[in-house]
Amino acid sequence: MTKVPTETSGVIIASDTYAVARGNFRFQHQAWVFCFVLLAACGCGSTDRPPRSEKSNVIDDTQSTSQKRDDAENRAELSFKDYNLVFVSFDALQAAHVSCLGYPRRVTPTIDSIAARGFSFRNAASVSSWTVPASMTWFTGVYPSEHRMVNKYAVYDPPETRIADLRDLSPNLVTLADVLKQHGYATGGFTGNAGVSGGFGYEQGFDTYYYVKGKFGRMDESIPRALEWLKTNKDKKLFLFLHGYDVHGQSTPPGGYDYRFVDEDYDQRYRGAELEQELLREEGLQKGALTMRDEDVRFWRAIYDEKIQRADAKFKRFLDEFTRLGLMDKTIFVLTSDHGTEFFEHRRIDHGFSLYQELVHVPLIIQLPGRRKGVTIDDRVSSIDLMPTMLDLLGIEPSEKVRRQLRGQSLVPAIQGSTVKRDVFSETNYREYTYKRSITAPDGWKLIFTLEQPARELYNLRDDPGETKDLSTANSGKADELERRLFEHFKSIGHDLEARSWPIGLNPVYPSQAK
Numbered sequence: 001m002t003k004v005p006t007e008t009s010g011v012i013i014a015s016d017t018y019a020v021a022r023g024n025f026r027f028q029h030q031a032w033v034f035c036f037v038l039l040a041a042c043g044c045g046s047t048d049r050p051p052r053s054e055k056s057n058v059i060d061d062t063q064s065t066s067q068k069r070d071d072a073e074n075r076a077e078l079s080f081k082d083y084n085l086v087f088v089s090f091d092a093l094q095a096a097h098v099s100c101l102g103y104p105r106r107v108t109p110t111i112d113s114i115a116a117r118g119f120s121f122r123n124a125a126s127v128s129s130w131t132v133p134a135s136m137t138w139f140t141g142v143y144p145s146e147h148r149m150v151n152k153y154a155v156y157d158p159p160e161t162r163i164a165d166l167r168d169l170s171p172n173l174v175t176l177a178d179v180l181k182q183h184g185y186a187t188g189g190f191t192g193n194a195g196v197s198g199g200f201g202y203e204q205g206f207d208t209y210y211y212v213k214g215k216f217g218r219m220d221e222s223i224p225r226a227l228e229w230l231k232t233n234k235d236k237k238l239f240l241f242l243h244g245y246d247v248h249g250q251s252t253p254p255g256g257y258d259y260r261f262v263d264e265d266y267d268q269r270y271r272g273a274e275l276e277q278e279l280l281r282e283e284g285l286q287k288g289a290l291t292m293r294d295e296d297v298r299f300w301r302a303i304y305d306e307k308i309q310r311a312d313a314k315f316k317r318f319l320d321e322f323t324r325l326g327l328m329d330k331t332i333f334v335l336t337s338d339h340g341t342e343f344f345e346h347r348r349i350d351h352g353f354s355l356y357q358e359l360v361h362v363p364l365i366i367q368l369p370g371r372r373k374g375v376t377i378d379d380r381v382s383s384i385d386l387m388p389t390m391l392d393l394l395g396i397e398p399s400e401k402v403r404r405q406l407r408g409q410s411l412v413p414a415i416q417g418s419t420v421k422r423d424v425f426s427e428t429n430y431r432e433y434t435y436k437r438s439i440t441a442p443d444g445w446k447l448i449f450t451l452e453q454p455a456r457e458l459y460n461l462r463d464d465p466g467e468t469k470d471l472s473t474a475n476s477g478k479a480d481e482l483e484r485r486l487f488e489h490f491k492s493i494g495h496d497l498e499a500r501s502w503p504i505g506l507n508p509v510y511p512s513q514a515k
């Protein structure tokens with residue numbers, strides 16, 4: 001589990017990275033199997049159940065016939081055919097700031113209330129650390145390298161610029177909304193725009209897709225429109241995507257902050273403005289690291305908490321109205337975030353540049369109709385699994401084409417109590433400033449590989465959840481093993497990381513930078 005920041009947490013020294021000569025890469029070209037072990041169900045109703053024991057990295061087919069039949073029966077119970085699906089993204093919500101995941105301040109009472117009767121994946125990772133690549137994976141079920149939405153611009157060579165678009169870059173991909181629409185769903189997306197703007201192809205498959213290009217919009221805008229859409233369509237099968245940038249660094253509450261969590265004696269060096277955060281992000285990129293005082297870090301976390309609490313309250317109003325519409329008992333809710341936010345854990349602010357836990361560890365809570373008991377699941381899972389999970393829960397059998405497309409696996413067995421043991425992968429090509437790939441093994445070993453240097457970092461998340469001790473030299477054998485699995489994974493999805501170069505520049509992600 002990721003370390004929960006405390007009120008006094010502040011400076012964590014940036015980890016060293018060790019350059020590794022290309023010639024030292026040794027790949028044993030053995031086929032390796034995605035680690036996926038189905039074990040007997042475990043009653044996971046307690047938030048403090050002991051960690052599961054580690055098992056071998058192979059598929060376990062030792063289940064008895066009766067166990068398999070029981071699983072099949074459970075599976076039938078968990079098929080919510082023709083139910084509604086509401087998928088909510090609180091953009092840039094760091095898992096460690098969610099109260100039901102261990103954050104000491106109670107800033108997410110509404111999300112917690114969903115978790116209290118849902119399934120909380122406490123070790124869910126996003127495939128990327130910023131909006132465009134991470135969010136498109138939810139809707140396509142493939143990795144960012146495959147959907148190719150890895151930058152806001154497909155071409156950025158002034159004066160020629162072209163915005164990235166899924167239909168240009170990966171015209172053959174079928175989206176979650178496409179599939180649901182084909183199965184008779186009314187499909188509506190109501191978003192905070194920017195990185196999930198329709199112009200990128202996010203609108204594919206949606207009957208209605210709300211966004212205002214270029215804005216980092218909040219749920220103040222998306223929720224009322226979503227509710228209007230729900231009222232109009234409530235007698236149909238519904239798929240709703242609800243999104244907002246309320247907690248994102250480029251968003252400020254309407255009317256400004258009330259600084260409810262800021263230390264009374266803070267000297268107001270910062271005030272929480274969007275421009276301040278943007279400047280801190282750029283300074284961190286230009287200098288390689290930032291210098292901040294502990295009280296400044298506390299300030300930024302306090303500002304973040306205020307935004308989270310406000311977003312949570314808006315979501316409560318949405319749920320209240322949703323309940324009044326009589327939809328709650330026939331709806332699956334999936335709550336998550338596309339990525340977290342950095343608060344100087346590794347001496348930077350914002351997100352996108354790295355793949356540390358503060359960025360890729362995201363909340364993932366699934367609430368199922370008729371289920372009233374909160375269950376926590378500690379196994380490491382990925383946002384790559386969400387599209388197959390949602391289709392599975394809705395009892396939708398994907399077409400052969402879609403089945404071939406999907407890289408993840410349904411989390412329904414995990415919900416039913418089976419253990420999930422497979423490697424989790426993340427990637428970022430942030431503004432072509434850096435190209436990073438990471439692998440996290442089920443036992444918590446994590447390797448982050450920076451391709452343009454090249455360099456690698458190795459952490460043991462079980463002992464060092466804050467990723468403060470790079471063990472890539474001390475435990476080079478483990479680093480070699482994970483590096484091989486990482487490169488094999490990308491090769492298996494058609495991306496040989498050794499076969500191309502990684503030219504760096506500083507491509508824009510925000511309109512203000514597109515000079």
Ligand SMILES: [Zn+2]
Pocket residue numbers: 091092130131132195338339
């Ligand atoms: Zn985002």
